[in-house]
Amino acid sequence: MAKRIEVSGLHAYYGGVHAIDDISMTIEPRSVTAFIGPSGCGKSTFLRTLNRMHEVIPGARVEGKVMLDDEDLYATGVDPVAVRRSVGMVFQRPNPFPTMSIYDNVAAGLKLNGVRRKGQLDEIVEGSLRGANLWNEVKDRLGKPGAGLSGGQQQRLCIARAIAVQPQVLLMDEPCSALDPISTLAIEDLIAKLKDQYTIVIVTHNMQQAARVSDRTAFFNIAGTGKPGKLIEIDDTSKIFTNPEQKATEDYITGRFG
Amino acid sequence: MTSQSGIEAHVGTPARPIGGAVSTGRAGDRIFAAAARGSGILVLAIMAAIAVFLIWKAIPALQKNEANFLTSEDWNPNAVPPRFGIAQLAFGTLMSSLLALLMATPVAIGIALFIAFYSPRRLASGLGYVVDLLAAVPSIVYGLWGLLVLVPHMEGASKLLNTTFGWIPVFGGDNPGKSSIFTAGVVLAIMILPIISSISREVFLQVPRAHVEAALALGATRWEMIRMSVLPYGRSGMVGASMLGLGRAMGETIAVALVLTYVPGINWHLLENGGSTFAANIAKNFGEAGEIGRGALIASGLVLFVITLVVNMAARAVVARRKEFV
Amino acid sequence: MTAVSKSAPGPGRSAKGSSLAPVSSSRKIKDRLVQGLVYAAFALAIIPLLSVLWTVITNGLARLDADFFAFSMNGVTARDGGGGAYHAIIGTLEQVAIATVISVPVAVLTAVYLIEYGAGSRLAKAISFFVDVMTGIPSIVAGLFVLAMWMLTLQIAPEGSGFAGALALSILMMPTVVRATEEMLKLVPGDLREASYALGVPRWRTICFVVLPTALTGILTGIMLAVARVMGETAPLLLTIFFTKAINFNPFDGPQGSLPTFIWDQVSNPQQTSLDRAWTGALVLILLIMLLNLGARLVARRFKPAAGR
Known part of the structure; x- marks a missing residue:
């Protein structure tokens, strides 16, 4: 079910602001790709172009091509709603639906897609919660509000919600930045487990995290304020962290960054 | 601090x-x-x-007063002996306001959704201003417009409703007219639209982006996003807003007074001419009222005051509760 | 995780291999339907607004002449042409001015108490609650109150006066001005106050010469909007200023005219000459209110940069 993403010549804009400039890369299936780089370098923006969430911001637009195996996400006639169903997303801050129970949160995407049969829903909800390493903690209180869980549990609930609709790709936008170290570890374990089935892309500020969880790492940078973000290089994580091609990458990962 | x-x-x-x-x-x-x-x-x-x-x-x-103040349908405070009661006024006030609420709330929420989620961003504040203009028009002008423009057009609408929905008691009756409680309800609906829509809009705009994006990222259409994220978050705000609208409708005087033609007695056929409300009754009868007449009008105003007070307090409580839940 | 993979034909997966299969048509139709309804709701609200403005302007122009602003209705019967609303315009301006003078100091001081002094106290909570409730008082009840207290109990100008009308209007203005002032005082940054206190400036001088001036334009906007709101009030005036066709400059003695009651009076006659005057009265009233609204917007725009920080 995991698919390859091939991006070519991608530009993104917020109104008149050029946010990312001419990015091309290939993201391999069943692997974890990490995006690193200084704040404002466009890595989150780029992530959001991969499931067409970028364009929900008023005035935002995208140019270029994003191929999911052999389908262009930005081809005319492609419905962004269908794209987002295939490319799931987990956000920086856990955002379970506050009025819904734990069960309903996981089932939300399924219900949208017309799964109504109780038995099938139960099965997928349980499977997704197990998949998110959350089942044992919540199985006795599925009817309680999702907002009552701890931050780390909420984030895993959001991951369960995202994988319940069986996407091809899972995007994670700094999923651990609002969490404590123990919860962060739980999410990292989960990422390692999920990559058997999904193409995972994760944006992170934490370089140790990138080194721990990812197979490949992409480094983004900006030339200065107001300039668009660029992809500096993408390579195997071990290569990026030991022997990067670019001087800027080396400066950044060794902390010699201006 | x-x-x-x-x-x-x-x-x-x-x-x-x-x-x-x-x-x-x-x-x-x-x-x-x-x-x-x-x-x-x-x-x-x-x-x-x-x-x-x-x-x-x-x-x-x-x-x-020789009649029962709460249950009598008469209003003859200047007669000897004086007989007056608020039954008809309470009925007319309640019915016209409820009709107004039923008509205004869906439209107002539609407007709020339109401005918050459907209109182009650049237009949103301008469109909000246009709706607020509805609130700036004074009630005497709505009354004038209602009497001279709307009322002549209401006959056809009333007849149509009467023939199609006549089997519903409140739309029944043999003489659907144009100066009915229903017409008053239409005018009131227009007048309370802006307050309901502007409060709802405010609530909608406070829906956290995270909830909106959570729904969209799951592959929800715009309407599904609204149903999953916006409406549950805004529910108590919308309820409070329509209750404030209800309070406003119950207290509205001049527009109702101009539109309604007084026919004594409670008439459940809301499409037929007649009916009166607390406020309209005061405005219409004050000129001819003697000492007891004024006292009687003040008594009816007291009842109106208490009712609107209760409705408003309840509305405030509902709106305030929203703040605890986020 | 095995459960995930075994959960048979995944949701939303089309039979073919394509992962971007279009959304089911029923979902799409529902989405479009709601969009249509939402657009229709907006259009539906615009119709009465346009109709009101259109009829008021077209009908009102008939009598929008110099006479309308130069003459009262003294000696003019419903059937006669001519006549004007001079007495009514005078009355409205005087009543609104007096109402503003009465309500603004009380309202601004109340807001100062709520924000600067009483914040969090039980008294402040009670006041705040009742200010909210006060916004919901039907305007006719405010009129009845002034009638019952001022005219019937205290027996001051029991035959009606512009001042009694102004009292009723001031009750309606107060809560709006309190709320607007409160909002503006909240916007004044706390470090501005602290900077002033640190210089040893007494609290009241800080409030009067630092806090209030900072919030001034915002408060002005609120006052103008409140004035615009009460200017069109009819019901309380019916019970307090009564009717006169003649000019009465003195708001403290005898019945006075006002634009809203002028319209109410004219529309009670079936003659076209009378109805024309009513429409023109409505046009003038709307123009005054729009002018105030516009003024408030302009003042607010000037304030924006300061509030933006």
Whole structure:
């Protein structure tokens, strides 16, 4: 079910602001790709172009091509709603639906897609919660509000919600930045487990995290304020962290960054 | 917080060179604080005075009343002996306001959704202003428009409703007219649209982006996003907003007074001419009212005051509850 | 995780291999339907607004002449042409001015108490609650109150006066001005107050010469909007200023005219000459209100940069 993403010549804009400039890369299936780089370098923006969430911001637009195996996400006639169903997303801050129970949160995407049969829903909800390493903690209180869980549990609930609709790709936008170290570890374990089935892309500020969880790492940078973000290089994580091609990458990962 | 640190800062400067200035400051402070506090208390006093004086001036008329004030449908306070009751007024007020609420709430929420989620961002504030213009038009102008423009057009609409929905008791009757409680409801609906839609809009705009994006990222269409994220979040805000609208509709005077033609007695056929409301009754009968007549009108105004007070307090409570839940 | 993979034909997966299969048509139709309804709701609200403005302007122009602003209705019967609303315009301006003078100091001081002094106290909570409730008082009840207290109990100008009308209007203005002032005082940054206290400036001088001036334009906007709101009030005036066709400059003695009651009076006659005057009265009233609204917007725009920080 995991698919390859091939991006070519991608530009993104917020109104008149050029946010990312001419990015091309290939993201391999069943692997974890990490995006690193200084704040404002466009890595989150780029992530959001991969499931067409970028364009929900008023005035935002995208140019270029994003191929999911052999389908262009930005081809005319492609419905962004269908794209987002295939490319799931987990956000920086856990955002379970506050009025819904734990069960309903996981089932939300399924219900949208017309799964109504109780038995099938139960099965997928349980499977997704197990998949998110959350089942044992919540199985006795599925009817309680999702907002009552701890931050780390909420984030895993959001991951369960995202994988319940069986996407091809899972995007994670700094999923651990609002969490404590123990919860962060739980999410990292989960990422390692999920990559058997999904193409995972994760944006992170934490370089140790990138080194721990990812197979490949992409480094983004900006030339200065107001300039668009660029992809500096993408390579195997071990290569990026030991022997990067670019001087800027080396400066950044060794902390010699201006 | 700031006010407390203010006290400390002030008290903490004892070594001022000119002692006189300090005492002036303190006296000034005391006077100013007392004035501010007094003004606040005055507001409470006004609310209390409204209740007290309305009760006081209503009592003599109520004592001379020969009919049951709560259940009688007559309004003859100037007759000998005076007979008056609020049954018809309460009925008309309730029915016209409820009709207005039923008509206005869906439209108002639609408008709020339109401005918050459907209209182009650049237009949103301008469109909001256009809806607010509806609120700026005074009620006398709605009354004038209602009487001279809307009422002549209502006959056809009433007949149509009567023939298609006549089997529903309130739309039944043999003589659907144009100066009916239904017409009053239409005018009131237009008048309470802006308040319901502007409060709903405010609530919608406060829906956290995270909830909106959570729904969209799951592959929800715009409507599904609204159903999953916006409406649950805004529910109590919308309920409170429509209750405030209800309160406003019940108190509206002039537009209703101009549109309705008084026919004595409660008539459940809301499409037929007739009906009256607390407020419209006061405006229409005040001119001819004698001493007891005025007392009777004040008594009916007291009832209106209490009803709107209850509705408004409940609405505020509902809106306030939203703040705890986020 | 095995459960995930075994959960048979995944949701939303089309039979073919394509992962971007279009959304089911029923979902799409529902989405479009709601969009249509939402657009329709907006259009539906615009119709009465346009109709009101259109009829008021077209019908009102008939009598929008110099006479309308120069003459009263003294000696003019419903059937006669001519006549004007001079007496009514005078009355409205006087009543609104007096109402403003009465309500603004009380309202601003109340807001100062709520924000600067009483914040969090039980008294402040009670006041705040009743200010909210006060916004919901039907305007006719405010009129009845002034009638019952001022005219029937205290027996001051029992035959009606512009001042009694102004009292009723001021009750309606107060809560709006309190709320607007409160909002503006909240916007004044706390460090501005602290800077002033740190210089040893007494609290009341800080409030009067630092806090209030900072919030001034915002408060002005609120006052103008409140004035615009009460200017069109009819019901309380019916019970307090009564009717006169003649000019009465003195708001403290005898019945006075006003634009809203002028319209109410004219529309009660079936003659076209009378209805024309009513429409023109409505046009003038709307123009005054729009002018105030516009003024408030302009003042607010000037304030924006300061509030933006």
